[in-house]
Amino acid sequence: MPDAHQIDIHHVAKLARLTLTEEEATRYASQLDGILTYIDTLTRYDLGGVEPTAHAMPVYDVLRADEPRPGFTQEQALSNAPKRIADQIQIPKVIE
């Protein structure tokens, strides 16, 4: 684990698709540093050789029969779209 938490908060925000004001960036960087310092508790234990746990009650290979079944209607799927055009979701132009 890194010794100091030199978080490039603007880079992280970019990855998270968030924009931050300078005031927010300063505040979050300082708060995250405090939280990460606490999380360093984990480095005090030897975890070598311990298997990671993803789920406490793991269920594997959940499959269903590959058969047609009812799903959302077009109207249901589109009912919350912020912008619609011709029964599709409209977004800003992506191809010049």
Next chain:
Amino acid sequence: MLASSTIAALRKGLTAGEITPRDIVLDVAKSIEAGNAEIGAYLSWDVEAALAEADRADITKPLGGIPIAVKDNMNVTGQPCTCGSRILAENYTAPYDAGAIQKLRAGGAIPFGRLNMDEFAMGSSTENSALGITRNPRDLSRVPGGSSGGSAAAVAGDLAIAALGSDTGGSIRQPAALCGCVGIKPTYGRVSRYGLVAFASSLDQIGPLTKTVEDSALLLNHLCGYDAHDSTSLNIEVPDFTASIGRDIKGLRIGLPKEYYIDGIHAGVSASVQAAIRQLESLGAIIEEISLPHTELGVATYYVLAPAEASANLARFDGVRYGHRSSSAGDLLEQYTKSRSEGFGPEVKRRILLGTYMLSSGYYDAYYIRAQKARTLIRNDFTEAFKKVDVILSPTSPTPAHKLGELKDNPLAAYLEDVFTIPVNLAGLPGISLPCGNVEVEGKALPVGLQIVGKALDEATVLRVAHAYEQSR
């Protein structure tokens, strides 16, 4: 006042023909209209829709005609589902029923009213809701706990007969403790997460908040069960949980983790829990000290795994298919970032940033994998302890309810309040909180919660101990 009654009592009244489902819905609506301005438990409620359902309710079903209030992060067809966030507040109407709601309806219940919560269930005070303040009905200057603060305040304040909450690190049990009602988080996988807006998928679990242990058992009977729409749903038989209550607890072994009974617990909380331990002993239970040696790792592990999972889950809010879309965006990338930045509140942004950082290139092994390994140690602690005891007992929260605003600028201090509830989610175990007395603070009696944790899938024993204690008080 039917709203202050229990499911069990109302069912008797319905079956005897003394009351109708319509009477109940109208009385609950009256209570909300009279009390919600002060308590702020509900974000919305649709009386006409609930009355229409009441008029066609089948009272021969086990929950027939009983209105159940729902935390605002579960989809109910035709109702809002804001998650306490501006990003879903404007124009989202649920187009389907969550799995847990389908099961409740099959039992005859009526989903009525939407309850306030910390935004996307991130918080322990409900102060992170972007849509309003919820106050503790026992002391209006204090928080109700969270994130299911609206659920607990509604049930404890008699604005609901019973409610659904969700629990990722204590979000059912802690508000139940702080408001003075019963709340149970079932074993991970017992209740379908389909249609519950995801926070941390490996930890989230839906459960009931009720006035009595019996009502929790009744509701669990109709919440649990397999759902093909949730790949983590357990395909195993659901027992009749009401059959487990009412039995004595003679010879039952109760463990007290020595790591939990430490400095930092409020003296009044400690006294109430010690009295509860003596009470359980007088009922014939055998009290033993146990050890959960990796307790110290719980909060740190949680604050890696939960934000990491949340940052991935909340990527879906991009202003494309549903939710807030910024009106000032030029291109698609700007639409994503502006919609998210305008729509999410400070705590959600903080956790998305934290999770994104810990999952980013170069940090994944140091944080995420390390936390998953720590999770194994925490889970093993419980496995070892349950070789010796049947249930584990602790306070639910180390303190009674804080004043509104008290922990506002100190997120880490707020996170540390979850020390007794978080390990239970990490290990996937069932845990209940029930009232075990009050502590006098500034002339107000603030409730204290007792947490009882059981073996995986052994909700029956948890309910049995809780009921025996509740009935003996």
